[in-house]
Amino acid sequence: MLKTILTTIIFLLHSLPSYGNIDGKGIICECIDCKLNHIDPSSYLGYKKPTEIGFHFNIDKVAIYYISKIGDNIKVSENLQTTLRKKKKFNLDQKEIQWTYKDSLNIYAYKLDRKTLILSKMNITKTKTFNRRSCKAYSKIEFFRNMNALSEKYQTYYDKKTNKNKI
Secondary structure, three states, X not given: OHHHHHHHHHHHHHHOOOOOOOOOOEEEEEEEEEOHHHOOOOOOEEOOXXXXXXXXXXOOEEEEEEEEEXXXXXXXXXXXXXXXXXXXXXXXXXXXXXXXXXXXOOEEEEEEEOOOOEEXXXXXXXXXXXXXXXXEEEOHHHHHHHHHHHHHHHHHHHHHHHOOOOO
């Protein structure tokens, strides 16, 4: 009898959702207020504004994904710059998740508010905010599916702009 009760309790504990766990999840973030001189050079500018970027959290590290233009193709790319190839460790507490990233020019601090999902991109000393983005959270499969859908949307837009070209 005791063994059955313990087995039931363990099963229930493992089946409860873990709302605060970010391992394996991703966020896709759209610009609210972005300064173009602080947009990563890998990021495509569609509709005359920076496209969404994605961050995927896995095993205590975060990877950044861009919608990038390579030739005439718009696709999802992970860290095109050589200096960005390593995934970065992130720190989290009850209120926010923080990490740093280096692009070809600067080192930036990122801060994600866990309740509002507002992402701030700041200078490394966190005294200036350069970009603010509104994010949505996704499971791993949904994250990559949505990032690919965004790249297809921008590819269609790009193709429409160039279809009248003669060469």
